[in-house]
Amino acid sequence: xxxxxxxxxxxxxxxxxxxxKIYFDNGSTSWPKAPNVAEAMAGLLANGAFxxxxxxxxxxxxxEGLVLDTRDQLAKLFHAEDSRxxxxxxxxxxxxxxxxxxxxQSGDHVLISGMEHNGVMRPLxxxxxxxxxxxxxxxxxxxxxxxxxxEKGIRSNTRAVVMLHASNVCGTVIPIREIGEICxxxxxxxxxxxxxxxxxxxVDMKEYGIDFLAFTGHKGLLGPQGIGxxxxxxxxxxxxxxxxxxxxxxxxDSYDMPETLPDKYExxxxxxxxxxxxxxxxxYMEETGLETIHRKKMELTRFSLINLILxxxxxxxxxxxxxSSTTSLNASISSAHxxxxxxxxxxxxxxxxxxxxxPKISHAFFLPxxxxxxxxxxxxxxxxxxxSNLAPTExxxxxxxxxxxxxxxxxxQNWDPPHKPVAIASAANTISSGT
Numbered sequence: 131x132x133x134x135x136x137x138x139x140x141x142x143x144x145x146x147x148x149x150x151k152i153y154f155d156n157g158s159t160s161w162p163k164a165p166n167v168a169e170a171m172a173g174l175l176a177n178g179a180f181x182x183x184x185x186x187x188x189x190x191x192x193x194e195g196l197v198l199d200t201r202d203q204l205a206k207l208f209h210a211e212d213s214r215x216x217x218x219x220x221x222x223x224x225x226x227x228x229x230x231x232x233x234x235q236s237g238d239h240v241l242i243s244g245m246e247h248n249g250v251m252r253p254l255x256x257x258x259x260x261x262x263x264x265x266x267x268x269x270x271x272x273x274x275x276x277x278x279x280x281e282k283g284i285r286s287n288t289r290a291v292v293m294l295h296a297s298n299v300c301g302t303v304i305p306i307r308e309i310g311e312i313c314x315x316x317x318x319x320x321x322x323x324x325x326x327x328x329x330x331x332x333v334d335m336k337e338y339g340i341d342f343l344a345f346t347g348h349k350g351l352l353g354p355q356g357i358g359x360x361x362x363x364x365x366x367x368x369x370x371x372x373x374x375x376x377x378x379x380x381x382x383d384s385y386d387m388p389e390t391l392p393d394k395y396e397x398x399x400x401x402x403x404x405x406x407x408x409x410x411x412x413x414y415m416e417e418t419g420l421e422t423i424h425r426k427k428m429e430l431t432r433f434s435l436i437n438l439i440l441x442x443x444x445x446x447x448x449x450x451x452x453x454s455s456t457t458s459l460n461a462s463i464s465s466a467h468x469x470x471x472x473x474x475x476x477x478x479x480x481x482x483x484x485x486x487x488x489p490k491i492s493h494a495f496f497l498p499x500x501x502x503x504x505x506x507x508x509x510x511x512x513x514x515x516x517x518s519n520l521a522p523t524e525x526x527x528x529x530x531x532x533x534x535x536x537x538x539x540x541x542x543q544n545w546d547p548p549h550k551p552v553a554i555a556s557a558a559n560t561i562s563s564g565t
Contacts, residue, residue: 156349157298157326163407164352164414171354171407181399183379193402200405201392203412208343209334210361214391218400221358222325223249225344228360228395229321230254230292232373236261238289241280243304244269245297250323254292273302281312290319295333296326303331310339319366325349329415330424341366347404353411357404367391374398 153161180189182197198213205213219225230253234240242250244266254264265283269275280291291313296303306322313320321342324333329350335343341363347353362370372387376397381388388394415423 159348159355160350160352163354164411166410166414167353167407170410171403174403174406179402182402193406196409197400197402197405200409200412203409203416204345204359204361207328207333207412207415208345208361209336210343211336212364212391215362215364215367216359217362217392217395218357218359218405219395220356220401221348222323222344222346223358225358225360226250226292226321226323227253228373229342229344229370230257233319233366233370234262234289237287238262239285239287240264241267241283241288241291243267243275243293245273245275245299245302245304246292246294247298247323247325249325250292250294269302273297273300275302275304277305277308277312280309281316284316284318288316288318290321292321292323294323294325295328296324296331298326301326303327306333306340307338313341314339319369329420330427332420335361335363347408347411351408351411352414353408354404357401357408362391362395367394372397 155161174193178189178193180187180193182190182194184190197218201213201216204210204216210216217225217228219228226249230250234257238261240254240262242254242264254262258264265285267275267283268279275293291309293304293306293309295306306320310320312318319341320339322333322338322340322344324343324345326349327333328345329352333340333343340361343361344358345351345360346358348355348357372395374395374397375387378388378393378397380390380393387397
């Protein structure tokens with residue numbers, strides 16, 4: 131494959147015959163944006179990009195009204211008690227820095243997960259020079275985290291737990307409700323990075339015991355880049371200092387930062403086009419509903435799974451519950467690893483394991499985990515048992531070939547499979563619905 135072919139193969143967006151595009155990089159930023167986002171931003175810039183908190187005239191008040199509406203929308207979305215606790219920043223990385231550098235002090239200890247983004251890791255690493263320490267709570271190989279490990283990591287000087295809600299690498303969702311309960315009981319502040327979950331998974335700041343909720347506007351919220359923020363609890367606000375100081379348009383006769391929210395943390399001119407674009411996106415989300423948006427994403431996931439499987443070189447696919455030690459699986463063909471990760475972390479309860487490579491797909495089989503050894507692929511490859519010439523009706527299990535629509539795996543005489551072999555498209559539908 132030459133450089134030009136490789137570049138074409140690696141594109142994250144594809145143009146179809148009708149000119150439409152398929153986009154694959156939503157973990158980085160969503161596209162297309164919600165309807166009216168671009169129009170709202172362009173309208174502000176074209177018809178009156180007035181500043182707020184700096185002048186007493188009608189245009190400024192109109193823009194300020196939209197900003198206040200956006201705060202109300204975000205407070206409602208995340209179940210905050212007061213919309214004044216909604217603080218706008220240039221993005222979620224800035225928000226996390228506000229917390230890490232505005233709250234933590236020398237001698238403080240923090241707990242984080244092993245899945246954190248550099249928006250958390252790099253500021254914490256910088257704060258080590260100022261006497262802040264942190265420990266990484268153990269995560270499983272699939273990225274899951276057990277809440278009890280958080281409690282075990284708490285020290286006498288632990289001040290906060292900082293964790294993402296969903297991983298940008300593998301899609302693992304952290305159990306923030308349970309971790310929030312631990313933080314509340316142990317009197318720790320709880321900071322949550324919702325970069326990958328906001329707009330996709332419901333987040334209840336009050337119910338989950340979240341003191342600091344960092345968000346970005348350009349991913350699941352379907353808004354533009356360059357706008358984000360955080361929501362802060364009253365208790366944490368009383369302990370946190372402004373990380374950046376400057377003009378706010380309020381109490382300008384004082385050299386000290388205002389103590390009132392949101393001015394305390396909003397120095398300088400806000401990204402008003404970004405806020406207006408986010409406002410339009412939130413209007414769309416309110417009108418459409420999170421459940422409807424999530425359902426559409428699952429439909430696209432199912433469609434992608436089916437076509438990923440159909441485009442791969444598999445002749446048989448084995449599916450079984452993820453509650454076994456599936457993390458030791460090592461597929462025998464190059465394209466399998468991405469497919470396994472995709473299916474496993476998007477669909478949650480099930481994992482796709484490729485049994486063999488062949489240009490033709492035949493059937494998919496659902497098997498209970500106690501029947502199929504989770505290490506069978508590695509063992510087969512090690513023993514040279516991987517075959518690439520299975521017939522369309524054959525399945526390779528634990529190194530043995532089984533033929534026909536029903537079969538008995540080793541040690542399970544007269545075993546009647548709970549699911550007969552089914553067409554691959556039907557199997558993919560079953561996976562993505564989580565049944």
